[in-house]
Amino acid sequence: MQVKTVGVLGLGDFGQTVALELSKYGCEVIAIDNNAKNVQEVSDSVTYAAIGDFTDIDLLKDIGIEHCDIVIIGTGTNLESSVLAIVHCKKLGVKQILAKAKSLTYEEVLYEVGVSSIISPERDSGIRLASKILRNKLDELLRLDENTALIEFTIPAEWIGKSLVELDLRNKYHLNIIGMREEKGGPLLTLSPNALLMDEIILVAIADDNTFEKYDYLGYFA
Structure with missing residues (x-):
């Protein structure tokens, strides 16, 4: 079995945590964000880190997103960016796309454009695991x-x-x-x-x- 390759688009607190921890778990991680500081935070740990706009399909091609088994879109506040990223990833042949969403409305839109699954941390607070x-x-x-x-x-x-x-x-x-x-x-x-x-x-x-x-x-x- 192959080691899984995961793309992380958006490196805020959530995206950075995902990228760093998946790297520790042995994943090959491709990470991208338009904030140089955020990229620097993960660059020594992930397989490849790039500064840029993940809504740019040419950039996604350049960094090899089409080779990812899974792409995780780590920003949940900019619906347009998430939609464009999902559409581009689907065009590039990514089979499984997870996206963060801040509301049910966002979730509905993202499912409509073809996201595989939603991560919704703002919904139904869950800090009650026994x-x-x-x-x-x-x-x-x-x-x-x-x-x-x-x-x-x-x-x-x-x-x-x-x-x-x-x-x-x-x-x-x-x-x-x-x-x-x-x-x-x-x-x-x-x-x-x-x-x-x-x-x-x-x-x-x-x-x-x-x-x-x-x-x-x-x-x-x-």
Whole structure:
């Protein structure tokens, strides 16, 4: 399996955290922002960092966004920029695009233009994860901001022998799977949506904190 390549467009606090942490997890990360200081903050850690306007499709071509398995649009306040970035990424053949959105209206627009999934940290404040859930059900949890987390968890027994397509985790549980590990601390690997999940693999996902409360994480995965 290949190491996953992730593009991060927009390097505010959220985008920087995503870029730096995914790099630590073994991803190849291409990061871009029009603020030189923000780019400098991640340049020593990511695979490639560029200063520029991520709504410029020629720039996206130059930095190799078409080679990304996933692109994460880290700005949620400028709807026009997010829309243009999504449209350009789709034109370049990116299959999975995640975008941050500040409101339900933004979400509706971004889904209309073809975003794969939304990260909505401003909606449904979720700083209520019980320590029992963290200890017993998640291998790792890293907060990306107040309401969004990067998580690792060993798959439940009910998922063994099923594919991500069959499980439909994104729609059912708002879990955006970005890769897998074969063992704790191992490299982050690409996981085909049609591959059958095997026992003891570790899934890595981005999710809203309230995902776990909304879908009774403790009960479902027990």
